[in-house]
Amino acid sequence: MRRLLLTGATASVLVAGTLAPSALARGGGDGCHPTPANQPVCPRVAAADSASFLDPTARVSGGEHVSLGEQVYVGPFAELLAAEEAPITIGPSSNAQDNVTLDARGGTGIEVGDRVILAHGSSVLGTAEVGVHASPLPPAVVDAGVQTYDGSVFMSFGSQVEDATIEVNSGVSALARVAPGVTLHSGYLVLPGKNVTTQAEADDPALGKVRYLNQGDVEFNEGVIHVNEALAREYTELYREDPTAVRGVNVDPGHTDFNRDRDLPSFAGREQARPQFRNRIIGEVYLSDPFARFADRVGDRVAIRADEGEPFVIGHVDRMGDDVIFHALEHTDIHVGDDVRYGDGAIVHGGGRVVLQGQPEEQTVVGDHVRLGAESVVFRSTIGDGATIGDRSAVVGTELPTGAVVPPDTIVLNGQVFGSVEW
Known part of the structure; x- marks a missing residue:
C-alpha cells in the first residue's frame, strides 16, 4: 500500500465510516507505568504481542504518573515528562517516535488516545488531549464516503500541539501548530506550516489553515499504526534475546x-x-x-x-x-x-x-x-x-x-x- 504524507494542499473529497468505541476510549489510564522496573518492556513480564516498548534512550520523568496502553512504541530519545499533578496517558496502539516530546509539567496533564501517531520531532505540551474525543465528521467528508476504520490521529514531523484538543480522525501536518484553547474537530487536518490560533481557523477550510480529511490520510495512518505495533513486538523479542542488542549501534529487529x-x-x-x-x-x-x-x-x-x-x-x-x-x-x-x-x-x-x-x-x-x-x-x-x-x-x-x-x-x-x- 502506497502511503501519502498528511500534507496535501488541496481539500480532496472523501466517506465517513463508523467510529469504533475503542477510538473513543480514554485509553491507557489503567495501563503500564514505565518506571525503571518496566523499561524497556512495559510491563516487563507482558507477552510480546501485547507489550509496549520504550527505546532505552527514551527519557521518562515521573514514570509512576505515566500510563501506557498495550502495543505502544516509544522511539529513540523521545521524552515523556509527567508529574503527580500533570500525568500522561497513552492509549493502545499509539506511538511516540524519535525525539518526540510530551511535556505535561506546565499544565494539568496530557491524554493521548488509541491509535495516535506522534511522528518524529513532534511535541505535545501543557494540558492537551489528542485522539480522545470525537465529533461528527463534516458533511464534505461524509459525502465523499471516507472510511475511517477504528479512527486515528496523525501529528507529522516537527508539529506541535500546546494546551489544545485534537479529536479523533484529524491531523496536524509537518511543521504546523495548534495553539492554546483551540479544538481541531474530527475530519480536519492542519496544513503544513500553519499556526492555527483561533477556533474559526480550525473550523473553516476557506480561511486557508485546514483542509478536510481524505481516504489517503486514513490509509496512511493504518500503515503507520501497523508498523509501530510490529516494532513494539519485535523490539521486545529482540531485547529478551539479547538486552544489549537494543542499544547504540546495533541490529534492527x-x-x-x-x-x-x-x-x-x-x-x-x-x-x-x-x-x-x-x-x-x-x-x-x-x-x-x-x-x-x-x-x-x-x-x-x-x-x-x-x-x-x-x-x-x-x-x-x-x-x-x-x-x-x-x-x-x-x-x-x-x-x-x-x-x-x-x-x-x-x-x-x-x-x-x-x-x-x-x-x-x-x-x-x-x-x-x-x-x-x-x-x-x-x-x-x-x-x-x-x-x-x-x-x-x-x-x-x-x-x-x-x-x-x-x-x-x-x-x-x-x-x-x-x-x-x-x-
Missing part, C-alpha cells in the same frame, strides 16, 4: 512483513555493533566514514533507524548536529552524498515519489555538499548537489535542482512553494 532480516550497520565497509555508543544507529545503514570519524562529527540524540525502510547509504559527513533523525517508510530507502551538513533537529525521511504513473517511485536522495538547516525536513524528495534548505523549512515530494536555496521557514510541496512556517 527484523521478523516483520516490511523488514524481514536483521542487519547490522557498517562503517567504511565494516559491519559492527557498538552497544555503548551514545546515539542509535540501527539496521542496514551503510556509512562511508569509519566509526571514529563518524562519532567525532555527530552530535547527541541522533537516531538513524533503518528498521522499517532500508537501506540507508550515507556518504562522508561534514557535520551532524544534535537530534538529527533518519527514517524511511516501508519498502523505501535513502541515499545521501558526501560533505552534507545537518543542522540540529534535521529530519531526512525516505518515501517514494511518483514521477510518472505506472513507473517505479523515485526514492529519497540527498546530493553532495547539501546544507540542511536546523529542524528542516526532507521527505519523498531529491535534493540536488550544493542545495541549501533553511532552518525550519520542509521539502516534500519535490525534485530540488542543483544549487537551489530554500529560505528559512518555507514549505516546498510537490515542486511548488506552498507557504511559510507561521510560528
Whole structure:
C-alpha cells in the first residue's frame, strides 16, 4: 500500500465510516507505568504481542504518573515528562517516535488516545488531549464516503500541539501548530506550516489553515499504526534475546512483513555493533566514514533507524548536529552524498515519489555538499548537489535542482512553494 504524507494542499473529497468505541476510549489510564522496573518492556513480564516498548534512550520523568496502553512504541530519545499533578496517558496502539516530546509539567496533564501517531520531532505540551474525543465528521467528508476504520490521529514531523484538543480522525501536518484553547474537530487536518490560533481557523477550510480529511490520510495512518505495533513486538523479542542488542549501534529487529532480516550497520565497509555508543544507529545503514570519524562529527540524540525502510547509504559527513533523525517508510530507502551538513533537529525521511504513473517511485536522495538547516525536513524528495534548505523549512515530494536555496521557514510541496512556517 502506497502511503501519502498528511500534507496535501488541496481539500480532496472523501466517506465517513463508523467510529469504533475503542477510538473513543480514554485509553491507557489503567495501563503500564514505565518506571525503571518496566523499561524497556512495559510491563516487563507482558507477552510480546501485547507489550509496549520504550527505546532505552527514551527519557521518562515521573514514570509512576505515566500510563501506557498495550502495543505502544516509544522511539529513540523521545521524552515523556509527567508529574503527580500533570500525568500522561497513552492509549493502545499509539506511538511516540524519535525525539518526540510530551511535556505535561506546565499544565494539568496530557491524554493521548488509541491509535495516535506522534511522528518524529513532534511535541505535545501543557494540558492537551489528542485522539480522545470525537465529533461528527463534516458533511464534505461524509459525502465523499471516507472510511475511517477504528479512527486515528496523525501529528507529522516537527508539529506541535500546546494546551489544545485534537479529536479523533484529524491531523496536524509537518511543521504546523495548534495553539492554546483551540479544538481541531474530527475530519480536519492542519496544513503544513500553519499556526492555527483561533477556533474559526480550525473550523473553516476557506480561511486557508485546514483542509478536510481524505481516504489517503486514513490509509496512511493504518500503515503507520501497523508498523509501530510490529516494532513494539519485535523490539521486545529482540531485547529478551539479547538486552544489549537494543542499544547504540546495533541490529534492527527484523521478523516483520516490511523488514524481514536483521542487519547490522557498517562503517567504511565494516559491519559492527557498538552497544555503548551514545546515539542509535540501527539496521542496514551503510556509512562511508569509519566509526571514529563518524562519532567525532555527530552530535547527541541522533537516531538513524533503518528498521522499517532500508537501506540507508550515507556518504562522508561534514557535520551532524544534535537530534538529527533518519527514517524511511516501508519498502523505501535513502541515499545521501558526501560533505552534507545537518543542522540540529534535521529530519531526512525516505518515501517514494511518483514521477510518472505506472513507473517505479523515485526514492529519497540527498546530493553532495547539501546544507540542511536546523529542524528542516526532507521527505519523498531529491535534493540536488550544493542545495541549501533553511532552518525550519520542509521539502516534500519535490525534485530540488542543483544549487537551489530554500529560505528559512518555507514549505516546498510537490515542486511548488506552498507557504511559510507561521510560528
